[in-house]
Amino acid sequence: MSTTDRTDRTDRTERADRADADAEAISTAPRDEAEEIYGGEQANAPAQPGLGFLGWTRWFWRQLTSMRVALILLFLLSLAAIPGSLIPQEGTDPVKVQDFLKNHTTLGPIYTKLGLFHVYSSVWFAAIYLLLFVSLAGCIIPRSWQYVGQLRGRPPRAPRKLDRMPAYATWTTDADPDAVLGAARRLLRKRRYRIAPGEGSVAAEKGYLREAGNLLFHIALFGMLIAFAIATLYKSDGDKIVVQGTGFTNTLTQYDDFKHGALFDPDHMSPFGFTLNAFHATYARSGPQKGTAREYAADIAYFGSDGKSHNTTIHVNQPLQIEGNNVYLTSHGYAPVVTVRDGQGNVAYQGPVPFLPLDGNATSQGVIKVPDAVGKNGQQDQLGFQGFFVPDFVPQSGTMFSQFPAADNPVMMLTAYHGDLGMDAGLPQNVYQLDTSNKNLKQFKNADGSALAQKLTVGQTMTLPNGAGSIHFDRIDQWASFEIVHQPGDSLALGSAIAMLAGLAGSLFIQRRRVWVRTQRDSEGRTVVELAGLGRSESQKVGEELTVLVGALHAEAPSVKPPDEPAETSPTPPTSPEDGSDKERA
Amino acid sequence: MNIAAGVNESYAQLSNYLIYSAMAVYTLAFLAHIAEWLFGSRSKVARTSAALAASAGSAGSAAPAAPAVKVAQRGGGTAVVDRPKVVLRSTSDDRGATDGIGAAGTDEQGELYGRIAISLTVLAFLLHLGGVLCRALSVDRAPWGNMYEFSTAFGVVAVGTYLVLLALGKRVRWIGLFLVGAVLLDLGLAVTVLYAASDQLVPALHSYWLWIHVSCAMISGAMFMLGALATFLYLFRDRYEIKVAAGQGCGRFGSMWERLPAASTLDKFAYRANAAIFPLWTFTIIAGSIWAEAAWGHYWQWDPTETWSFITWVVYACYLHARATAGWKGRKAAYISLVGFGCFLFNYFCINIFVVGMHSYAGV
Numbered sequence: 026m027s028t029t030d031r032t033d034r035t036d037r038t039e040r041a042d043r044a045d046a047d048a049e050a051i052s053t054a055p056r057d058e059a060e061e062i063y064g065g066e067q068a069n070a071p072a073q074p075g076l077g078f079l080g081w082t083r084w085f086w087r088q089l090t091s092m093r094v095a096l097i098l099l100f101l102l103s104l105a106a107i108p109g110s111l112i113p114q115e116g117t118d119p120v121k122v123q124d125f126l127k128n129h130t131t132l133g134p135i136y137t138k139l140g141l142f143h144v145y146s147s148v149w150f151a152a153i154y155l156l157l158f159v160s161l162a163g164c165i166i167p168r169s170w171q172y173v174g175q176l177r178g179r180p181p182r183a184p185r186k187l188d189r190m191p192a193y194a195t196w197t198t199d200a201d202p203d204a205v206l207g208a209a210r211r212l213l214r215k216r217r218y219r220i221a222p223g224e225g226s227v228a229a230e231k232g233y234l235r236e237a238g239n240l241l242f243h244i245a246l247f248g249m250l251i252a253f254a255i256a257t258l259y260k261s262d263g264d265k266i267v268v269q270g271t272g273f274t275n276t277l278t279q280y281d282d283f284k285h286g287a288l289f290d291p292d293h294m295s296p297f298g299f300t301l302n303a304f305h306a307t308y309a310r311s312g313p314q315k316g317t318a319r320e321y322a323a324d325i326a327y328f329g330s331d332g333k334s335h336n337t338t339i340h341v342n343q344p345l346q347i348e349g350n351n352v353y354l355t356s357h358g359y360a361p362v363v364t365v366r367d368g369q370g371n372v373a374y375q376g377p378v379p380f381l382p383l384d385g386n387a388t389s390q391g392v393i394k395v396p397d398a399v400g401k402n403g404q405q406d407q408l409g410f411q412g413f414f415v416p417d418f419v420p421q422s423g424t425m426f427s428q429f430p431a432a433d434n435p436v437m438m439l440t441a442y443h444g445d446l447g448m449d450a451g452l453p454q455n456v457y458q459l460d461t462s463n464k465n466l467k468q469f470k471n472a473d474g475s476a477l478a479q480k481l482t483v484g485q486t487m488t489l490p491n492g493a494g495s496i497h498f499d500r501i502d503q504w505a506s507f508e509i510v511h512q513p514g515d516s517l518a519l520g521s522a523i524a525m526l527a528g529l530a531g532s533l534f535i536q537r538r539r540v541w542v543r544t545q546r547d548s549e550g551r552t553v554v555e556l557a558g559l560g561r562s563e564s565q566k567v568g569e570e571l572t573v574l575v576g577a578l579h580a581e582a583p584s585v586k587p588p589d590e591p592a593e594t595s596p597t598p599p600t601s602p603e604d605g606s607d608k609e610r611a
Numbered sequence: 612m613n614i615a616a617g618v619n620e621s622y623a624q625l626s627n628y629l630i631y632s633a634m635a636v637y638t639l640a641f642l643a644h645i646a647e648w649l650f651g652s653r654s655k656v657a658r659t660s661a662a663l664a665a666s667a668g669s670a671g672s673a674a675p676a677a678p679a680v681k682v683a684q685r686g687g688g689t690a691v692v693d694r695p696k697v698v699l700r701s702t703s704d705d706r707g708a709t710d711g712i713g714a715a716g717t718d719e720q721g722e723l724y725g726r727i728a729i730s731l732t733v734l735a736f737l738l739h740l741g742g743v744l745c746r747a748l749s750v751d752r753a754p755w756g757n758m759y760e761f762s763t764a765f766g767v768v769a770v771g772t773y774l775v776l777l778a779l780g781k782r783v784r785w786i787g788l789f790l791v792g793a794v795l796l797d798l799g800l801a802v803t804v805l806y807a808a809s810d811q812l813v814p815a816l817h818s819y820w821l822w823i824h825v826s827c828a829m830i831s832g833a834m835f836m837l838g839a840l841a842t843f844l845y846l847f848r849d850r851y852e853i854k855v856a857a858g859q860g861c862g863r864f865g866s867m868w869e870r871l872p873a874a875s876t877l878d879k880f881a882y883r884a885n886a887a888i889f890p891l892w893t894f895t896i897i898a899g900s901i902w903a904e905a906a907w908g909h910y911w912q913w914d915p916t917e918t919w920s921f922i923t924w925v926v927y928a929c930y931l932h933a934r935a936t937a938g939w940k941g942r943k944a945a946y947i948s949l950v951g952f953g954c955f956l957f958n959y960f961c962i963n964i965f966v967v968g969m970h971s972y973a974g975v
């Protein structure tokens with residue numbers, strides 16, 4: 026540790042010595058970065074006591090907007106994101122959170138206190154990224170101004186001692202000094218350098234877009250933050266199971282399940298709807314992944330605010346985009362169609378009943394509630410059925426579990442109840458569950474006292490004891506479940522993402538560098554040409570660039586004596602004769 | 612995409628044979644590289660050529676090649692001899708140490724083994740590439756639909772990048788041993804733990820984003836791996852240079868570290884790999900979000916895999932910031948980049964396999 030520190034410090038003074046004080050920062054980066062390049066020592070001097078409130082505020086602000094703190098905040102952000110990926114989150118999997126709470130009676134409450142079940146909307150997570158963004162604002166606003174200043178200004182004049190620059194070349198020629206400078210200007214202009222006017226020397230600079238890219242990237246981060254905020258506040262997101270042949274219209278009451286952001290307005294939901302005409306699924310019929318879905322497709326007819334109906338197909342990766350909403354196909358299942366007759370022989374219920382899949386082969390569970398049945402003796406009665414739908418029943422398998430998700434050999438296994446379904450209590454009820462704990466709900470029994478249960482195939486009927494009625498298995502429909510998402514701010518997010526990419530590319534791939542050319546007459550009246558280059562970026566190629574420039578300029582103003590006789594203007598021998606550009610190739 | 616298509620079993624078989632053959636040849640290449648290093652360590656010159664100067668002031672006169680001349684020639688033109696030389700001042704972070712001479716030192720046998728190792732790597736690469744292509748042909752889709760396929764294709768990208776750099780005349784042979792070792796490890800895991808027979812994919816993966824998003828993730832990962840390998844070597848070489856500069860001898864593996872490029876060269880290589888690929892990694896995440904929007908309805912919902920890509924991204928952003936911050940350059944920045952690659956690996960192996968999220972990718 027201490028060794029590195031020591032070398033760092035010597036490096037720094039060395040660099041301060043190298044870069045002439047005339048060369049001001051190429052960068053508009055915060056102070057400590059400039060210090061890193063030019064070796065300033067006092068940038069991070071500790072705050073003196075007795076600064077007063079204003080002084081302390083300024084000090085705090087300077088700290089907050091320094092690169093060092095940005096670094097630490099970024100690191101904290103990545104650390105803070107970790108728990109949310111390992112601990113179940115309420116937003117994505119509330120069931121698992123409940124399980125976790127049940128299984129971890131000591132840890133659970135602590136986690137709850139710390140907000141670890143909703144990390145990404147927790148106070149401390151927000152604190153970190155908001156601080157980061159404050160720091161970012163404090164960083165890019167001054168940098169933007171500085172950058173504007175640089176754009177309006179001119180490349181700074183040549184420093185006195187060009188040979189102190191990272192890349193340097195010199196030779197003596199018979200050409201006229203001004204002619205050489207003219208040639209240098211032309212050359213640099215052709216290579217799209219910006220050139221400052223001046224006597225006796227040329228100052229040129231290139232690569233201004235690097236800083237622009239960097240600023241664009243950082244500003245785009247704000248765009249992303251705002252897009253996230255809009256999405257969180259205004260989004261709505263609901264699920265709906267739609268049975269083949271039936272429809273959905275976008276109103277709150279139609280949803281099975283609905284979540285929305287704090288500023289969502291239920292009175293202004295987009296007017297649209299659709300009908301599910303057909304559902305197709307194909308599955309792997311063989312191989313190790315037998316039974317895995319290969320394709321889901323839902324054929325629908327939809328209408329928007331113009332009321333016109335259109336047909337389309339929704340696939341898993343291809344949502345329907347309508348009126349600013351996306352309609353996703355999320356899953357599917359079977360809906361046995363049944364006809365229930367009551368004790369009077371009248372049809373008390375007829376229609377499809379969605380069963381919910383329990384496993385990968387679509388073994389499904391469901392209930393049929395018939396609240397308005399009339400008993401044999403004319404008394405009010407309610408009927409309820411509970412059971413399983415098995416799309417591929419294989420008797421040899423020895424289980425009731427489906428062996429394949431397609432309806433190859435479908436059966437329905439039902440038990441039946443009568444009495445009070447508890448639907449009149451006014452409490453919200455799960456349509457997919459029968460409250461069998463209810464004392465007033467009685468299960469139908471066989472003569473031997475066992476529960477009445479029957480396996481039905483399509484076309485078969487289960488007759489209830491004592492003339493209580495019957496249920497007929499008419500046919501099988503399919504249902505599909507859709508997720509309807511309204512998430513504004515998407516295009517802002519996309520735009521910001523594109524700006525981020527463009528900014529990054531500019532920031533990382535464009536090199537910013539300066540070149541100076543100076544000509545002077547020596548004592549013998551010949552012209553001494555000096556070229557120097559300075560780049561400020563990690564992957565600088567100033568050496569290569571200057572070599573090309575020297576080559577071109579030298580062709581116009583050839584040297585009069587071999588360069589290995591050192592010119593007087595180059596008093597210090599090179600510290601490192603080996604060419605840096607070679608290292609770049611290594 | 613032809614969903615109904617099954618699996619062409621003969622291509623699938625062939626693919627497996629090719630991958631196994633590639634592994635065998637990589638193993639030979641690995642052994643040849645070891646021979647290269649071993650023979651290299653007996654060469655005397657290796658011991659002395661990479662001598663470190665005590666101070667940056669008098670450093671580096673023992674540069675092995677004559678690069679300055681080469682660069683000057685590249686400018687073209689006739690008067691190469693009179694062409695003024697561009698003098699480069701050593702940058703702060705290179706300590707004046709010069710690049711080591713290479714694994715083989717000056718030992719001829721070592722050099723021969725080095726060449727054999729590279730030839731074998733080329734051969735293994737071709738077999739490997741063939742294996743991945745056959746896999747693609749067997750199912751008519753992108754050959755990176757599960758972790759097995761991702762791992763094999765990942766290796767192709769890593770080795771391919773290395774070979775392209777070699778072919779371009781870049782001096783990257785020093786990474787050969789470590790890269791081949793890493794790819795062997797990767798393939799070993801692929802064929803044992805991650806293996807999944809060739810098959811079609813679940814509907815969520817039927818998307819052209821599979822081509823874009825996953826291939827970008829793979830390329831980014833491969834480049835990050837090259838960066839991480841160079842960073843590891845940088846850390847060793849750097850410690851070695853510090854020791855030598857402090858006159859504390861070379862340490863136990865000194866003869867190995869001294870044949871590596873200078874710490875500053877390794878550092879620069881690592882930085883270039885990481886920085887150049889960072890925008891692509893950013894794009895990978897963006898492409899993933901667009902796909903997520905199409906498939907799940909939300910471009911970002913902190914799914915574990917998403918979260919860890921984000922963490923990886925932030926850590927690499929941290930690294931880039933560290934490189935621009937006083938007191939954080941060098942070893943500290945190097946550690947951050949290793950943490951970044953660690954996050955990538957954690958995401959790939961641990962999150963994919965052990966943590967249940969929306970990503971239906973793992974297939975193991």
Ligand code: HEM
Nearest residue numbers: 054055090091092095160161164239246532533928931935
């Ligand atoms: C929201 C979090 C941030 C992210 C994700 C981020 C990301 C990045 C990335 C990826 C780069 C690399 C581009 C390059 O090297 O040119 C970069 C550079 C830079 N960032 Fe940030 N940044 C963030 C916040 C900040 C803050 C708060 C500051 C100011 C204190 C800052 C100042 C800079 C500077 C000065 C550079 C240029 C470094 C150079 O020129 O080498 N960034 N940032």
